[in-house]
Amino acid sequence: MNIIDRRKNILRHPSKKTPKRKLSDIKGIIVHHSLTTSGSADAFANFHVKTNGWSCMGYHYVINRDGNKDGLIEWCADWTDVTPHVGNYNKHYIGVCLVGDFRKQKPTQKQMKALYELLEYLMNKLNISVENVLGHQELPSYTWKQCPALNMDELRGHLKYKTYGEVQNNYNNDLKININKTKSDEEKLMFKGIEFKKGKIGVLTILKPINLWKRNGDKLEMVRILQPNEKYRVYGYDEKFGGQYNVGDGYWVTKMDGYVLYETPSKEFLKKDEKMLK
Incomplete structure (x- = not known):
């Protein structure tokens, strides 16, 4: 080098x-x-x-x-x-x-x-x-x-x-919450400070450092440690591995009291969601 x-x-x-x-x-x-x-x-x-x-x-x-x-x-x-x-x-x-x-x-x-x-x-x-x-x-x-x-x-x-291959450009990856500066907040459907998109069921806020996982069959592979105040859109939830939230692109966060806060929109919000996100 x-x-x-x-x-x-x-x-x-x-x-x-x-x-x-x-x-x-x-x-x-x-x-x-x-x-x-x-x-x-x-x-x-x-x-x-x-x-x-x-x-x-x-x-x-x-x-x-x-x-x-x-x-x-x-x-x-x-x-x-x-x-x-x-x-x-x-x-x-x-x-x-x-x-x-x-x-x-x-x-x-x-x-x-x-x-x-x-x-x-x-x-x-x-x-x-x-x-x-x-x-x-x-x-x-x-x-x-x-x-x-x-x-x-x-x-x-x-x-x-140690495979040292190329990596893909990732600026449109939906795992992270990206601000669309071409729209005003009034034009976007906002929930908990982020844009709510079709197919999402809620928002996960990280309260304490916690692992981000990728599933590999019946095993979990640790990707990195998420930090407090990070927010993720939630796509789904299941009871595997003690209960986990799907935050997109095959990534999962374990349900742990005191470490994450999961929040879902109200029925009124979801009605607005149906109209704006058709």
């Missing part, structure tokens, strides 16, 4: 000190895409440092599309640097940004190879589990973001089983 160390040369705010953390503060890795079809670490540093007023680069690593004179992977900030890439969660995550707009294009094969190598390296060095390798859109309050617009469950599966 070829990593170009740019930590000393990357643009920093001349009058501000970079916030610091302990290595023990780091809980996971967040994968981003740049939302641009090209670009450089310098350009991203200019954005975060000059535009947003931060003292340092926004990401710890930038993975270029095909490599350049500086190499494919650029190391832009120390692990102990708190960089501005996930809002209130900055203190606890390493930020890895792939150059590209994955709503319109796919990562290159070189990028994916570099990403898997870098993630394995960081997981080993910082004792991070595969379940804590997340996409930006998987964090609470960011489920509306199309970042990195890739199927992170598929990526984690490749990491776990």
Whole structure:
């Protein structure tokens, strides 16, 4: 793995000190895409440092599309640097940004190879589990973001089983609650703060960290840990494995008092549902 160390040369705010953390503060890795079809670490540093007023680069690593004179992977900030890439969660995550707009294009094969190598390296060095390798859109309050617009469950599966294949673009995945900015709330059928869609029977709110499961015959495979305040549309419920809610795409959450809150619409709401969602 070829990593170009740019930590000393990357643009920093001349009058501000970079916030610091302990290595023990780091809980996971967040994968981003740049939302641009090209670009450089310098350009991203200019954005975060000059535009947003931060003292340092926004990401710890930038993975270029095909490599350049500086190499494919650029190391832009120390692990102990708190960089501005996930809002209130900055203190606890390493930020890895792939150059590209994955709503319109796919990562290159070189990028994916570099990403898997870098993630394995960081997981080993910082004792991070595969379940804590997340996409930006998987964090609470960011489920509306199309970042990195890739199927992170598929990526984690490749990491776990060392298959290192391509992953699908996933920006229209209905598992997460995406805000449709082309409609006003008045034009949408809203329930518990999210758009209610045809075929859904309720909404599940996560109260305490709990596992997201995928069923494999008579066994459950753990996908990742859901965090408090995340919300999911519920498609169905059955009594298997002690009782589980179907939250779409073959994913399930176990019914556990105090860990999840399941809420269903009223009869009046469902009448409106029939009219609006024909």
